[in-house]
Amino acid sequence: MGNFTKPSMAPRVILLSQSVMLATLWLISLSFSILWAHSSISCSYKSLCRRALLSGNNIVLRCDHPGALWYFTSILGKAVFLISSIHNTKNLPGGSLLLVNPQPSQSGLYSCQDNHNTLTVEYEIDFQDVTTLHITHKTLDQQPLQNETLMLGGEVLIFTQWEPWQDCNLCGVPGERKRLGYCYIEEPGEKPMPCGLYMGEEKLAHSRLRPELQVEACLVPYNPAKETDQPYFIFDIYQLGKLTDSMWLTCPLASIYRLGFPSYRKPGSSSSPPAFMGSVCRRACQDVHLARVPDAASQLGLDQFTATVPVTMLSTLWLLLSLSVPILGLYPFVSCPEGHKCQLALLSNNDILLECPLSRAHWNYSFFISKKNGAINSMASNMEITSGGDLAISNPLPSQTGLYHCWEENSSHVTQFEIDFQDVRSLHITHNSLEEKPLQNESLHVGSAQLIFTRWEPWQDCNRCGVPGERKRLGYCYIEELLDDPMPCGLYLAESPSWSSRLRPELQVEACFVECSDEPFAQLGYVIFDSFQFNEELESLSLLCPLASIYRPISWEANKIPLTWQNELSGKSYNSTLNLATGGQQLQIFQPAIYRCFVEQELVAQFNPMATLELLAPPKRENKTQALPRKADLVPLKLKLVLLMGIALALGLLLFNTLCSAPGKSRKQMLLAK
Incomplete structure (x- = not known):
């Protein structure tokens, strides 16, 4: 039947450094532009746009052509490079290009081409050195840089071209706003150019060749019509070491191109709220709260990280994690050496990732049963090419048994996967x-x-x-x-x-039976806490264990009592049922209990019966124009606050007890709780 290379298969897990506070949500943000994880610029179709930007600040160059090819020509030379050879760039699924921490040396021409090598858009960018940024504040009577003239083969004018003022970073209370200014050079009768593009390979050390940032005070009223809801607010903790007198805190989603501010109290409040106990980083007039909580919060059992999501069920967060699977690595994966044909069997209805060793991969398929074949663009909706060129298949069907091969233009190497999806x-x-x-x-x-x-x-x-x-x-x-x-x-x-x-x-x-080792099998890095509630119409509920797969070790507990395969197969499991086709990833429950699931011996999720109390939504800002409440109306509010504090204390004690009593290995954990 022929010789085939045996593919390698291993579970892929998330490796999250405990020193990085928001790794999970940042990874998610790479796949979801609605999270505003990176600022972006756009340019008209088949146009050349010339821009000045700041180095050291992430930026996305828009090109709305999936699978687009990006090329770079440096101002320091005429050589053209394929973008994939530059380490701090990333091709996004929609075709746009992300530059992470761009450097002044990366100033030059960025060209986007479609699959037919047709030029669609070009950006000529001068990444001006942020380390030379000249910062002034109007309230301090500090002056921006003045225009100057230089002799560069003729008289030229050096000036600052200012961007529009950004919005005020607070509303309803005094705030600040800023604007960026970029160094430009203008010749008589010519259009001005960013300094770096004008100078090109010529290097000139001059104190006027630098970008600027100007700040001024502002006050704007609260306008509900302009408010944007962001579906989560995040808590993290920090601790100063014995040898460190200070440390940097990073505000997620923030950028020098956006408004934002750090604060040690909520604007409009006379004191810090007792439940927050820390500095608050907020984007103005939006319900996104990102807070750094000092180490005292660990006394409540919040050992590493808390992200509070104001939704009823885990579905929203899990959906985000699932959709960003190519980045998070939630799928088990198989790989095959470049240029080889690998033959293997897998199970239907269980997600899998086929790795392609080629950097600019295209995928084709040929189904054996239906005789269908074609390119990825015509494939079933449960398949998607990741930004890295791999093929993610969700819930594969037995009818999708066939040949999958990835290839690269201008290359004779083709990597093939011949897969039998056996009926689970x-x-x-x-x-x-x-x-x-x-x-x-x-x-x-x-x-x-x-x-x-x-x-x-x-x-x-x-x-x-x-x-x-x-x-x-x-x-x-x-x-x-x-x-x-x-x-x-x-x-x-x-x-x-x-x-x-x-x-x-x-x-x-x-x-x-195995002893616990000091090193866990997989540093999954976070624990998800969710709640559920039965009602009169539901006799059972289905719980989903994140990161679980039939290809990985999984276990469940109900009130700290193991739910075993042996009891399931012998018919002794009365209050729950493991979904055998998913290897125990799903659990159907028939009565309230505290359910916990473990992946590779690590606690990844806990599901608690929800009390009859209403879930509290994120606090809305006080409208300064509304009349003050009557004194009689404050009584139920005080009762609610007392009740809320009692619930928070009880939850803290519960989490402390839970994390301390988790079976298996103990470790620092990041907690995602609702």
Whole structure:
């Protein structure tokens, strides 16, 4: 049947440094422009736009052509580079280009071309050195730079071209606003140019060749019509070390191109709110609160990080995590050496990522059953090419068994994946402790030389440590002919479909016990706390364990009692049901309890029964124009505040108890709570 390279497969997990406060949400922001994670500039179709920007500040160059190719020509030379060779750039899924911390040396021409090598837009950018930024404040009677003339082969004028004032960074109270100014040079009778583009390769040390930033006081009324809701506010903690007298705090979503301010109290408040206890970074007149909470908050059990999301269920956050899967690495993945053809079997309805070793990858497919074939643009809606060129497949179907190959223009190397998505609905599950036996080898037909057997994957790690646990392994249906290499059943029978009860994948479970090691298998980096509530119309609910997959070790608890595969398969699980087709990723529950799920022995989520009290939304700003409430109206408000403080204290104690009593390894965790 031919020689094939065995693909490598491993679970991909998120590695989050505990010194980075908002890694998760920043990664999400790379995929969602609505989070305003980066400022962007745009240019008309087939136009050349000349701009000055500041170095050291992220920027997105817009090009609305998915799969666009970007080229760069430096002002220091005429060589043209493919953008993928520049380390601090990233091609975004929609075709735009992200430059992270651009340097003055990256000034030059950025050209965007579509898949047919047609030029769509060009940006000629001067990244002026932010380290030379001249900053003045009007209230301090500080003056901006004055115009000057220089002799550069003739008399030229150096001046500052100012951007419009940004909006006031506060509303309803005194604030500040700023504007940026860029160094420009103008020759008589010519259009002015940014200094760096005008100078080109010529280097001239002059104190006037620098950008500016000017600040002034402002006061604007609160306008509800201009308010923008941002669906989360974030808490983090910090601690000064013995050898450090200070440290930097970073405000997520902030940029020198946007308004924003740091504060140690909420504007309009006479004192800091007791539940916040820290500096607050806010974008003006918007309900996005990003707060750094000092180490005293750890006494409430918030060991690393808290992000409070004002929504009822986990679905919003989990949707964001799922949609940004190419960046977060939530999918298990398979890889194949460049230029090889890899043949493998996988399970249907379980997400997978096919890695392409080519930097500018295109994907084609050929389905064996339906005989459909084509390019990625015509593929099913459950497939997407990531920004890195890999192919993410969500809930693959058995009918999508076939050949997937990635290729690169102007290259003869083609990497191919021949995949049999075996039907997970026919999965044969056995447990060694129940004396259940796996499937036996059989002949495809009576008297035939084709042998049907199960090719087993290695055992996964034990799903718990320090206490009795379970581990599982997957087995795939293969057919072997005499003197030929075995093939996955779906690939072997693609041309001549046949039915047999033996043509099915397997999953085997057994008991295990391992000691906890000091180093966890995967530093997942955060824990999600969610709530649920039964009502009269719902007899059951389905809980989803983030990061879980049938290809990874998973375990669940209900009120600290393990929910085991053995009880599930023996019919002794009465109040919940594991979804076997997802390897336990989903849990159907029939009564309230505190449910916790673990991935690779790490606690990743806890689901608590929701009380009948209403969930509190983020606080809205006080409208200064409204009449003050009557004294009688303040009584229920005070009662609500007392009740809220009591709930916050109880929640803190609950979280402290939860994190301290988590089975397995103890570690610092980032907490996502509602």
